[in-house]
Structures are given as structure tokens and as C-alpha cells.
Amino acid sequence: MTQGQVQLVVSNTETIPGMTIVQSLGLATGSTVRAKHIGKDILAGFKNIIGGELKAYTELLSEARNEALNRMLADASARGANGVVNVRFATSSVAGGAAELFAYGTAVVVQ
């Protein structure tokens, strides 16, 4: 994964496979809050009659999660890290129809 000029290695394991961690730089976090789109909401409401995947929401949340992840990477590279380990995702629904997507991990220097 790339963020700006710096190449960051991202992993959700405690170490990066095939590399050694030299230094830990603390927690890197990124979050975003997205609300449902009214037009997509109506389409999703129709889709809800027969059930199944709500593609509009899948796309919406994918976009939002990418943004949260990119913010986390920006945070990590601002600390001078070249890797993020033990990345976790969390989602919570805020007020009606809005969701907060949150990504966090430990910023590290790897060799």
C-alpha cells in the first residue's frame, strides 16, 4: 500500500512477515463518518423486499473504509513510520443512518 511518497507495509499480524521491527512509534488511527445517501436508500429499500446483498451500501462502506485506512496511513507516515502492524477495523452506527468507520494499528519502523 502506498501513501504519498513513502511506501508503507501494512499487516494485521503482530509482526510483518519476513521483516524485523526496529522501533514502535505508537498508535496510528484513522476514522471517517459516512451517512447513507437518500437515493441509494430508496433503491436499497426496494432491494430489501427480496433480500440479498445491498450493493449500494457495500460500495459506500468500501469507499469509507478505504478513506479511514488512508487516514491511518497518513497518521503513521507523519510519525515517520514505514509500516503499520496489528491493524484492526471497527464500525459503529452513530445517529440514524450514519456509520463511523475506524481503523487503527501500531506504527512501526521495519527493516
Added chain:
Amino acid sequence: MAEVANGGDVLGMFLAIGIPLLLTFGPISFSAIYGSFYQKGKMNKLLEREKGVGGAFKDPITNLSKPIGNKKILNSSLMWESVVIGPSWWQMLLGWIGSLFGGRLNAFTDIYDWARREALQRLREKIISSNFDDIINLRIETSMMSSSNKSKDKTAAMEIVAYGTAVKYE
């Protein structure tokens, strides 16, 4: 003349009962019948895809934090895939009735099982298309997307995200 009026009456009666009935039970029966066909079709497609990639015995996905054996890892990357799923009106009705008595809710089991397997299958296809060998340290997160109870929005949606570290062996 009397017969024509009689015929009109019968038709009128038929419409007077038929249209409200259709409006009341039409959508829910459409949901039950077409929804079950649609969901079965999706499940069959998923089963086909699972035979092609992964499957029970050559599954590239594990939730171990290290790959089994002493394979050397060339590079790795975080990968994730998600599915947002909504049960049909019919399933929600069945679920509501079931929740009065408690116990097993078969209506939801199938669709949530499908969604979770679909997310995993997408992850398998993604690592293969981006030239990785395996996924390690898989995590599955589930979150509800439905709005608060007070709102009029009846859309019920659940998001399933599967993520892990994709690795490439030497």
C-alpha cells in the same frame, strides 16, 4: 339485462375483495416467492465459485498468525472485502414471529451464512487476482447498519467485513 347486471356485480365483488387482498398480501408473497428463488440462485453461484477457488481442502485462508511450515515470505499486504446484506421482508416477518417463541431462527441462518461465505470467497478471489498465495490472521467483523428505532426507515442491513494479511511465498 338482469344477467349482465349480475355479471357486473360479481366482477365488482371480485375487484372489491381482490384488490385490497392483493395490496395487503401481494408484496409479502412476492417477497417470499421471488426472494427465495433469488437467494437460492445466489447460493448456487457461490457454491460453483467455491469449487473453483479454495473449497474445503485447498483453502488459502487461515486465521493463524503465522503460516504453517517454514516457508519464506517474500512480501505481504493487508487485504479486505466486505458485503452488506439485508434479509427480505418475508424473512423479517418469520424472524419476528420466531422471536415471539424464541429458539432457532432458520430464516436468518441461511442468508447470514451466505453473506459470510461470500465475503470470504471475494477475499480468495482478490488475493489470487493480485498474485498472493495465502491469507493469514483472518478476522471477521460484523456490524449492524440499521438506523434507530424511532426513524421510519425500515431498511435492515448488516455489514460483514473479512480482512487478513495476504502473503506471497518465495
